Amino acid sequence: MSDETSQVPARPADEGVTVLVVDDERSNVESLEKIFVREGLRVLVAYDAKHALEQVRTHRVHVLLTDLMMPGTTGLELLRAIKQVSPEVEVVLMTAFGSVEAAVSAMREGAYDFVEKPLKRMTIVKSVRKAAERGRLVAENRSLKDEIKLLTRREIVGSSAALRHVLDVAAQAAPSLATVLVLGESGTGKELLARHIHDKSARATGPFVAVNCAAIPETILESELFGHERGAFTGAVGKKEGRFARAAGGTLFLDEIGELSPQVQVKLLRVLQEGEYEPVGGDTVKADVRIVAATNRDLLAEVQAGRFREDLFYRLNVIAVTAPPLRARREDIPLLVDHFVGMYCKKNGKPRLDVHRAALERLMDYEWPGNVRELENVIERAVVLSRGASLTEHDLPEHIARAQAAPRALEFPIGTPLGEIELRVIKETLKHTKGDKSLAAQLLGISTRTIYRKLDGVAEDSVRPG
Numbered sequence: 001m002s003d004e005t006s007q008v009p010a011r012p013a014d015e016g017v018t019v020l021v022v023d024d025e026r027s028n029v030e031s032l033e034k035i036f037v038r039e040g041l042r043v044l045v046a047y048d049a050k051h052a053l054e055q056v057r058t059h060r061v062h063v064l065l066t067d068l069m070m071p072g073t074t075g076l077e078l079l080r081a082i083k084q085v086s087p088e089v090e091v092v093l094m095t096a097f098g099s100v101e102a103a104v105s106a107m108r109e110g111a112y113d114f115v116e117k118p119l120k121r122m123t124i125v126k127s128v129r130k131a132a133e134r135g136r137l138v139a140e141n142r143s144l145k146d147e148i149k150l151l152t153r154r155e156i157v158g159s160s161a162a163l164r165h166v167l168d169v170a171a172q173a174a175p176s177l178a179t180v181l182v183l184g185e186s187g188t189g190k191e192l193l194a195r196h197i198h199d200k201s202a203r204a205t206g207p208f209v210a211v212n213c214a215a216i217p218e219t220i221l222e223s224e225l226f227g228h229e230r231g232a233f234t235g236a237v238g239k240k241e242g243r244f245a246r247a248a249g250g251t252l253f254l255d256e257i258g259e260l261s262p263q264v265q266v267k268l269l270r271v272l273q274e275g276e277y278e279p280v281g282g283d284t285v286k287a288d289v290r291i292v293a294a295t296n297r298d299l300l301a302e303v304q305a306g307r308f309r310e311d312l313f314y315r316l317n318v319i320a321v322t323a324p325p326l327r328a329r330r331e332d333i334p335l336l337v338d339h340f341v342g343m344y345c346k347k348n349g350k351p352r353l354d355v356h357r358a359a360l361e362r363l364m365d366y367e368w369p370g371n372v373r374e375l376e377n378v379i380e381r382a383v384v385l386s387r388g389a390s391l392t393e394h395d396l397p398e399h400i401a402r403a404q405a406a407p408r409a410l411e412f413p414i415g416t417p418l419g420e421i422e423l424r425v426i427k428e429t430l431k432h433t434k435g436d437k438s439l440a441a442q443l444l445g446i447s448t449r450t451i452y453r454k455l456d457g458v459a460e461d462s463v464r465p466g
């Protein structure tokens with residue numbers, strides 16, 4: 001260690017706070033060092049900016065206490081450099097009496113506090129402690145934010161061909177500025193897809209602003225979307241920024257677009273055609289948004305019924321992406337179950353539960369009218385209620401635990417040999433009756449013996465060479 005810097009072993013550093021004292025006046029450094037050591041802080045010292053920077057690079061410093069005026073570098077320059085190297089260090093400046101101006105500009109650059117010389121022990125200790133506390137809070141806040149991000153980060157789970165197709169279309173659409181219309185039943189993941197499109201676009205660093213057109217009263221939707229000037233209507237006490245303005249540089253997600261009133265439809269059409277709009281009672285503004293719209297209604301039927309403008313429909317429907325219902329991609333169910341079990345166990349502070357085979361079978365048999373959202377809710381509930389180390393049928397809602405696999409429609413290409421069709425139907429029926437051959441025979445209107453014979457035929461076939 002150079003003689004310019006030294007680390008003073010502190011009393012047991014109960015709080016683990018390290019303060020770096022920087023001043024060219026050695027006597028000042030020494031007395032501050034004594035004060036902080038007595039307070040139980042760990043102390044590093046430096047007599048110029050260069051060594052101070054070195055200390056910050058090599059040690060975890062919580063608070064930097066620096067003189068504002070030093071030969072060579074000013075405390076202000078040191079502050080800037082430190083904020084570059086290690087933005088989480090809180091800086092407290094020591095200023096000569098009367099140099100408040102400089103201190104104020106330092107505060108603007110991110111210093112936490114300043115104390116005037118001659119220093120008072122109580123004042124300086126209090127300031128350093130408060131700076132350390134603030135640093136701790138900022139760090140804590142950041143880690144909480146990271147955790148929230150982790151919990152709320154929503155990936156699109158699934159590997160079915162249906163979902164992969166949707167993701168392919170979305171990936172192609174994302175980089176362009178084209179308007180995307182996301183279609184699909186309730187709970188299929190339309191909003192998730194919209195966010196995904198935003199995240200994959202050139203506007204990903206811009207805002208993603210979602211508006212649920214059905215949730216906002218018709219009378220205020222226009223001013224919500226486009227904003228209004230002060231006094232534009234009774235009650236408009238101040239100027240208000242609309243969602244279009246808030247989404248500038250990013251993506252505006254218009255959810256439940258099928259619910260728009262004719263008046264708002266006209267205004268939206270204008271934005272899509274001209275790229276500009278007028279806030280209520282205001283002047284024309286350029287729109288800088290990419291629009292992704294979604295609906296669970298049959299928009300074309302709405303057009304035919306005269307409830308939705310045809311021209312607007314075509315403007316929105318530049319690229320259409322349809323989120324498939326969950327029952328059309330049952331093979332994604334195990335992956336989704338796994339994903340949600342992991343997510344909700346973590347959220348509820350439970351060790352990861354495994355899922356009994358029988359429970360998974362029930363989940364796969366169910367029709368899921370509420371799609372992924374319904375599945376997510378069922379899993380959350382099961383995780384919260386479960387007492388054991390695994391999720392069983394008993395943790396599922398009654399109507400799902402008892403769900404009988406609905407007989408599934410089978411499809412065969414024209415020209416499929418009859419024998420093959422017969423066998424598939426028999427096998428699917430047996431799956432449905434959970435292997436009960438006499439029940440399957442009843443359903444198929446044939447004898448149990450016939451079922452045995454047909455299945456035996458398979459066995460014979462499979463051993464026959466060639």
Ligand SMILES: Nc1ncnc2c1ncn2[C@@H]1O[C@H](COP(=O)(O)OP(=O)(O)OP(=O)(O)O)[C@@H](O)[C@H]1O
Nearest residue numbers: 154155156157185186187188189190191192372373
């Ligand atoms: N493929 C998926 N992978 C993981 N989570 C999904 C998937 N699809 C949907 N979800 C989750 O299901 C829930 C419903 O999704 P989302 O809100 O996007 O559906 P929606 O189609 O907008 O529904 P609604 O029409 O009811 O508004 C969300 O919590 C979402 O994160």
Ligand SMILES: [Mg+2]
Nearest residue numbers: 187190191255
């Ligand atoms: Mg939605």
